[in-house]
Amino acid sequence: MPSWLIDGLGTTDALADVFSDASLVRGMLAFETALAAAEAMNGLIPRRAAESIAAVAAQRAIDATAVARDARESGTIAIPFVKALTDQVGEVDAESAQFVHWGATSQDVVDTAMVLALVQARAVLAADHERLVAALRVLSDRHARTVMLGRTLLQPAPPITFGLKAARWLAAAARGWNRANTAFKDAAALQFGGASGTLAALGPRSSEVARAVAYALQIENPPAPWHTDRDRLAALATALAVYTGTLGKIARDIALLMQHEVSEAAEPGGGSSTMPHKRNPASCAIAIAGATRMPGLAAAFLGAMTQEHERAAGGWHSEWPTLAAIVQGAGAVLRALAGALEHLEVFPDRMRDNIARTNGAIFAERVVMLALPRAGKAAARALVDAALERVRRDRVTLGAALASLPDATRLLTHDELRSIDVPEEYLGAAEEMRVALLESAT
Amino acid sequence: MPSWLIDGLGTTDALADVFSDASLVRGMLAFETALAAAEAMNGLIPRRAAESIAAVAAQRAIDATAVARDARESGTIAIPFVKALTDQVGEVDAESAQFVHWGATSQDVVDTAMVLALVQARAVLAADHERLVAALRVLSDRHARTVMLGRTLLQPAPPITFGLKAARWLAAAARGWNRANTAFKDAAALQFGGASGTLAALGPRSSEVARAVAYALQIENPPAPWHTDRDRLAALATALAVYTGTLGKIARDIALLMQHEVSEAAEPGGGSSTMPHKRNPASCAIAIAGATRMPGLAAAFLGAMTQEHERAAGGWHSEWPTLAAIVQGAGAVLRALAGALEHLEVFPDRMRDNIARTNGAIFAERVVMLALPRAGKAAARALVDAALERVRRDRVTLGAALASLPDATRLLTHDELRSIDVPEEYLGAAEEMRVALLESAT
């Protein structure tokens, strides 16, 4: 399956490294090394065996492709992996080879290697999330007073500020990352239970061994193995899907703002293979693409949760590609979007211009709110309708239309009339909310 | 769509009430009442308007079916709902009617009504979760020493205790509920932003109004409205999916244990429409059914997250049926499973018997672990192979087979030989883990 052309937009170089064969082999060898060391320390296997295993493991000479292929016989990569390691240790020291993987089960080494990859992935994502948040904070502060159309159902609505929009993006992204970050930490737990999850093969010192393995690998030692309890991983998979959903929303907003007819913002973008004039929202497309895959991938993970008894016949075996695709996909979305935001061009003039092109129709609500308490709903509506009619007919602004209507000059003050279609005068609590959102994200 | 025959197994009576038309109308009316009161308090509308609105709302005379049908014109139930309420208030007091829904937008009332339903749903689920956990704790304690087969890939593995199995179920369910409970609480936030989310229509006292509405409804007042930031709801939807995944795993385990050929446990179950002898795992089937739907429902919610700008054209409109199905589905699974566990029959004799029927083959690992350090891998394996061959051929136990092999009596002590296929002697840290798991869930 490995194809860069197919999967390249769904990962980053850093994350592709984390989930590469080499990295996973490293993780599996780290488990076996830590296990042997812990067992030697507790007198379960000879010290020399632990040393031999460590020495061979340090060479990282496992042929991942062969392991993967042989896994189709046994249903798990652990068996050919353990065999390969055992063979290699055996070449150095036949006796030590006997103690490779001592008392552990396939799932112990495979799950723990995945957990070790997740620990590394978290750090990669965290760094890109910081970039994203920093870029959004700059945009929000810089455009605290930049007015633009609110848009509901893709139609013009009363104005907001771009600063508020960016702050909403930021707060939602920050909430999303906080959930994902927590889930990453909860998932960083050793898998170690032996054949049935009781560590029976290790005798009375099994708990000490588990503790030592977790300590060596710098991950949590949970109260018990979690062979068929996949909730921590599912919580991570879905937290990343929720986070990515928010990032996808931001990317979609930008792609919409970048439409030629809107032209309120632009990401650096990419060219076209045939059209010299074009600047495509390439980073947004990558981000939206990643976000689009995520719900289905999350469902694929969740769908594998009903795992039978102490080890599943299939559910477990289905998880790896899904989880790796989710984590890498989230990272690809995040990186593309962070890049787009760091270099986002914002066009305040065009934003103001797009407000103006509604000729003030978006302020009709404001007129109603002012006039109704003074004259009743019927009169307020009649006034607004007359004004909007004039706006359409004469292509004047709502303010100008109202100024020409005697009812309006009677019902509204001079100041109100003058400011009725000034965006800055109808921003409500936008700035207060913006500040509160930024604060909520610290 | 409303059909009890179709949806009846996917909800409970209590939750069907929470998400009934009557309940949602109640929630929408509560929002409008609280809004009017807060606005009157802040001098934005006449006190009498608030009183009239409250009085009419108290009668709860909205025709939900008509509202739902009219919603197909506008795309939202809020518009016909507000119209109906306005008409009713207008019959009492025309002036007050003008101030219904003052300054609010459709999404404010609809999302807040959903949030109010979620608050009630949480309480329903919490009570059933307590039942589940209590039943599991009893089972785990009662069967702390009840030995049974571990089963991996549906094949026999070394023994565990049923107490450990129940404790793993409990700990995973408790983690799942904790996540869902947190998500419920995070989601209990007022939606209130007016047309574009800035509360501009309410003027300078908008924040006081928001605060008062949230206070009256006993939900959080977030830093800003969350019109297109659906992450809190998505986090809830997925947390419930993860929780339900765990419950589905438990139900599947029970259904597997209840197979006639296994017969280690039985839920009360239901009969068959044609077979007099049958006792079906009816509650497990309901629980598994609910768990089976959940990944797709979670994906449906996640797939709606990329909502455009300040209000989505479709994404938002897709959420209600999905979220209502998820919450009710989780409740149906939980209730069915809690019932099954409260009345679960456990058959320790059959558990022991099923161990015995492996003739000790599951203890072969143990022989290797003992013999290998003393004689090397080759000899240990040869011994085990010879013993297993004899087990198969002579239909004796592994212990008996070993006792008849000179190599075994040389390599293993008398005590070891005697106990080699005694389940209690090969439980490892089962009891220690059991206790730790129960503790982790308090």
Place this chain on the structure above:
Amino acid sequence: MPSWLIDGLGTTDALADVFSDASLVRGMLAFETALAAAEAMNGLIPRRAAESIAAVAAQRAIDATAVARDARESGTIAIPFVKALTDQVGEVDAESAQFVHWGATSQDVVDTAMVLALVQARAVLAADHERLVAALRVLSDRHARTVMLGRTLLQPAPPITFGLKAARWLAAAARGWNRANTAFKDAAALQFGGASGTLAALGPRSSEVARAVAYALQIENPPAPWHTDRDRLAALATALAVYTGTLGKIARDIALLMQHEVSEAAEPGGGSSTMPHKRNPASCAIAIAGATRMPGLAAAFLGAMTQEHERAAGGWHSEWPTLAAIVQGAGAVLRALAGALEHLEVFPDRMRDNIARTNGAIFAERVVMLALPRAGKAAARALVDAALERVRRDRVTLGAALASLPDATRLLTHDELRSIDVPEEYLGAAEEMRVALLESAT
């Protein structure tokens, strides 16, 4: 669960009827009636029993809510349904009551009732699909020459015609419906196998009974019951999801064209609860909402396919709400979109204007295609770059810019220069494709 407010936008009145409790009860009674008649005809039960059952069934007096609630005991609505029917027949004639549901199993009556609902649903959808197709054909023919921007990645591209766009919509929708229609027909198959699917309880004439039941219900009599072979239903569920995906694409296109800044088309739309000026793409929102839910619902159905042995413990029980939501959801999308298309306003002037606003930049490709073979790539690109620079600087059209460049007048003919940014001159095979697409859909 039944709530109109929650589910109202996800169905139509006609389909809500099809999947109502009353309709499903009717279907279940139709099965029992046909079964009894067929059995009497084949001498398996007394003729009088069949008559009594038919008479009682004709009264349709089953309390669906009670049946649904009792189903939580047995896991299936069939058991309380059969009990209720038996009781009612018993009140008329105790002996006949003994032969209710004779030799059938729960799944036989439940699945067949669902199939009967699907048969009705197909007819409802077919009628709305015809409306959709007719509206699209009119739009395509009327706008065969209406030029508009092609848009790729939401950026301007060389022109197309709206007629071509509508023809693409139509052809894709027609392909989608053809698949769904075929799947509906394949799924219209009797479920009838008795306890284990062998019809053993009916003795040697079981096949005749099956044939007669299918004939009476006007559905197919398959080679065998399909208790755990859900592929026909899954094929239907997914065909509807694919069809709805295409409809969602059309709705999204319209919503994008309806943006104020684009204003090239408008559906009738709905108003806003707070903004007097607004016209929302309400039908598109409903259509997009339905399309958004569909992938997850399809996944929910697919996720239930691995059904155990001769009847599933849960997989089967999960299907009804999913399938009913899919069929009704597809119908709601279809109806909303058909309505939008029947009343779609198209604004050719604005389409032309939006082309003009690119100042001809979208024709840069054309210049390259003409100039390159004559002067080489470097010269062609230089020419285009110079022209585009002038377009940007002087806000002239590409044609005007080229006319002012000596290189252009040297490389391009007078006719080419004159027509370089005339949309009609760069439509390629648009009309040929349009006609072929319409033909492909007949």
Place this chain on the structure above:
Amino acid sequence: MPSWLIDGLGTTDALADVFSDASLVRGMLAFETALAAAEAMNGLIPRRAAESIAAVAAQRAIDATAVARDARESGTIAIPFVKALTDQVGEVDAESAQFVHWGATSQDVVDTAMVLALVQARAVLAADHERLVAALRVLSDRHARTVMLGRTLLQPAPPITFGLKAARWLAAAARGWNRANTAFKDAAALQFGGASGTLAALGPRSSEVARAVAYALQIENPPAPWHTDRDRLAALATALAVYTGTLGKIARDIALLMQHEVSEAAEPGGGSSTMPHKRNPASCAIAIAGATRMPGLAAAFLGAMTQEHERAAGGWHSEWPTLAAIVQGAGAVLRALAGALEHLEVFPDRMRDNIARTNGAIFAERVVMLALPRAGKAAARALVDAALERVRRDRVTLGAALASLPDATRLLTHDELRSIDVPEEYLGAAEEMRVALLESAT
């Protein structure tokens, strides 16, 4: 992302080749070669250009990894791919290089390369499907008379034959493959439309060019390009998901039959990394794993269908990894299951024994069917209850229990009593259905 350890169980060697970078590059080069040839044939580009492009393409020297990485700038692999090819042609002949990708757009080459991969994949899958079907036919014929328990909700039900079970598996698999095969053929359509899908850049001979390209690549030339009309691919993705759902059902059945407590069938299986005695259903686990991922992957594809206008901003970009995972996943499931079935061991003695262990309780229905018409329901039920009670108490068979009850000897004939728990006497239309199912699959 490319990792064999992660993705290895989700593909086969043959399919990994089809979707390898090398294969995709080959497909993209085939498109560019065919395009240039067709354009030269139609006088659009110099013949020498076509020759140069063909010559360079034949060397297949594109660095896929570099292309994939550069694609992160432009959002598509086509741009760096075309650039690399252009550079290579340029080294041979600068003038020819100008005509690489003449008049085509990114999506043309990328989609067509995917289609070419699908054509190859179909052949791979078809061959394994034939193996599967052949193995099932042998099993069904061989075990036409092998009786076994029917099992509903995992509980014993009246008997079936293993031949019938295999025939049901076969018929469902055949229906699934037929749908997938049709979808493969529908999807084998050229993508070729240029910038906006009108082929405008190619002038009046564009249709001839399209026809010639399709002919050269041996795929269909559709009425128009299908840039944002993804229904054919979606139909393929979902058809494979439905097919795989059926295969997953078969694998689950086998895994359940292979439980130690059931032991009615066994696949060759694989060993355990720690337990010498174990034989795991490794192939079933691989098959179930693949089937488990599929619903979510199908949802991921469906979720991308609402693609904007003439080329999507993200929806399209999301498809490749999903589709490649679906096709390879289906192939992996199919191959694992075909292997399991070709070597499936069936244990008729154990099947009969498991029937016997119900002590005839599963024939209680039969007693009711016989006795009721003669004595009424009450008496029939009383008889069955008395007999079942005796079965439980005295651990005798139902036949023996009945023989000891005077009521039974009065109500049932001697022959009936003698055969009441003989499985062969209660198989109904099993053999008739088996034959009809096999016939339906030819």
